[in-house]
Amino acid sequence: MTLTIDELVKRVGAWLGGEGPYADIVISSRIRLARNLDGFPFLSKSSDSDRSQVYRVLMESIAELELGEDTLVVDIEDADELDRQVLVERHLISRQHAEGEGTRGVAIANNEQCALMINEEDHLRIQGMRSGLQLACLFEEVNRIDNEIGQRVRYAFDRRWGYLTACPTNVGTGIRVSVMLHLPALKLTGQIEQMFRAAKEMHLAVRGLYGEGTDAVGDFFQVSNQTTLGQTEKDIVEEFASEIIPRIVKFELTAREMLEKDRSALLDDKIWRAWGTLENARTMSSDETLFLLSHLRMGVNMGRCKDIDLTRLNQLFLRSQPAHLQKLEGRRLDGEQRSVARARYLRSILDSHN
Amino acid sequence: MSLCQRCNKAQATVHLLDIIPESDEKRERHLCEQCAAEEGLTTQKHESINEILSSLIKQSSGAPQKQDLTCSQCGMTFREFRANGLLGCPNDYLAFEKALMPLIERAHNGGDRHVGKVPQGVGGEPPRYSKLAQLRRDLREAVDAEDYERAATIRDDIQDLEADDG
Numbered sequence A: 001m002t003l004t005i006d007e008l009v010k011r012v013g014a015w016l017g018g019e020g021p022y023a024d025i026v027i028s029s030r031i032r033l034a035r036n037l038d039g040f041p042f043l044s045k046s047s048d049s050d051r052s053q054v055y056r057v058l059m060e061s062i063a064e065l066e067l068g069e070d071t072l073v074v075d076i077e078d079a080d081e082l083d084r085q086v087l088v089e090r091h092l093i094s095r096q097h098a099e100g101e102g103t104r105g106v107a108i109a110n111n112e113q114c115a116l117m118i119n120e121e122d123h124l125r126i127q128g129m130r131s132g133l134q135l136a137c138l139f140e141e142v143n144r145i146d147n148e149i150g151q152r153v154r155y156a157f158d159r160r161w162g163y164l165t166a167c168p169t170n171v172g173t174g175i176r177v178s179v180m181l182h183l184p185a186l187k188l189t190g191q192i193e194q195m196f197r198a199a200k201e202m203h204l205a206v207r208g209l210y211g212e213g214t215d216a217v218g219d220f221f222q223v224s225n226q227t228t229l230g231q232t233e234k235d236i237v238e239e240f241a242s243e244i245i246p247r248i249v250k251f252e253l254t255a256r257e258m259l260e261k262d263r264s265a266l267l268d269d270k271i272w273r274a275w276g277t278l279e280n281a282r283t284m285s286s287d288e289t290l291f292l293l294s295h296l297r298m299g300v301n302m303g304r305c306k307d308i309d310l311t312r313l314n315q316l317f318l319r320s321q322p323a324h325l326q327k328l329e330g331r332r333l334d335g336e337q338r339s340v341a342r343a344r345y346l347r348s349i350l351d352s353h354n
Numbered sequence B: 001m002s003l004c005q006r007c008n009k010a011q012a013t014v015h016l017l018d019i020i021p022e023s024d025e026k027r028e029r030h031l032c033e034q035c036a037a038e039e040g041l042t043t044q045k046h047e048s049i050n051e052i053l054s055s056l057i058k059q060s061s062g063a064p065q066k067q068d069l070t071c072s073q074c075g076m077t078f079r080e081f082r083a084n085g086l087l088g089c090p091n092d093y094l095a096f097e098k099a100l101m102p103l104i105e106r107a108h109n110g111g112d113r114h115v116g117k118v119p120q121g122v123g124g125e126p127p128r129y130s131k132l133a134q135l136r137r138d139l140r141e142a143v144d145a146e147d148y149e150r151a152a153t154i155r156d157d158i159q160d161l162e163a164d165d166g
């Protein structure tokens, strides 16, 4: 049986499982590889026929891989706008892919831990996702898929420049390692700017929840590499797994300890105010929800709030987003209707656990 | 109201006092927001990769002839690339190689060559692009060295390879 987007909405993807090393601070690990086909122009100079050929060749190759029975292929050009938005909210495709033009698609596999985007900025983007900090096994999987597709198609590759990408910032390995972190204590103690500066010195990019060009809402930050040339894939992955991320995690943990020791009243106030608002509000925006859920998550992870678990909390994060809300309600809602529906949904989950 | 000293177009909103170390001389500078950002004097919090790239591109726009480079394969010009930050085809890396090099090195923290994995390729064959790119580089070297006999041979090889694809 094939999976549909409507069924997807009812589940929580495995990468949001709240498991894995450092899961209290590291929400998820992601790795993507950018690839293009030899013999075709990049997308900015592709004709409609080039695009369809690239789409067909890649979808045929992907169909030959054994990605599992729950593989979902979505023709994004034909897909309903709400369905596209659901995929963005689940981090399975980029906003750029949802809002783009022309023949394009995505193949989603392995319980949403793998997504192959076709005709986004490059012909192919192979992405893997995992809950917590699990980069080594993730790279192994992404690399295996890359090798298997690479045996079926010819990638644009140059000995000097490596894998050739539409944007020169990705050329070489075409790899982007990206780790989503929850850093509420660094924010509360005013040390987050220090983390930004350190990241910049290490040539890392720090972004918001939905990647490029988005603001950090609710203390969630994506840290990713910017260098794809002059370093091997393994070195980049290794540096994230054993140096960069553990260092940021330690920084956050120290800030949490400091709050517990010196500002425990302030800390509990943030946590229980968030709970009180989420449990009682009659209208609620997306941003406020993220902000409050962030504080609640901190309370759960620091053992100060035991009335909800991480799985349930992740479900709230996912389903309170605009497209998910509308899917669950089974109808289109305008902004104000969404705020009312969101508050009602949050109350229904938090009340039953009180 | 003063105009930006760098672009002479927008209103200067960023005012700086540079101290030149060797002479202790002070210099006032008045720039618009954009020029200040391009010179790295103000930091935008959430710069996207494309923004970083386009500022890199603009910074290295010194030599005007770079703008007129055109890729024979896809028709992309360097000027067009500078405007949107995306290349048109794999051959652009060769067609614009000299102009791209400093941008790439800056974007990659000094990295100037690939050291990562190499595709195993279809049936062990190297990608056609790789062969073509190598030949075009050899051709350029041969022409630079005024070795026209060798250049002619290489040109024939290129034409054969391109015809194969036809």
Ligand SMILES: [Zn+2]
Residues within 6 Å of the ligand: B004, B005, B006, B007, B008, B009, B010, B031, B032, B033, B034, B035, B036
């Ligand atoms: Zn200016």
Ligand SMILES: [Zn+2]
Residues within 6 Å of the ligand: B071, B072, B073, B074, B075, B076, B088, B089, B090, B091, B092
């Ligand atoms: Zn081209």
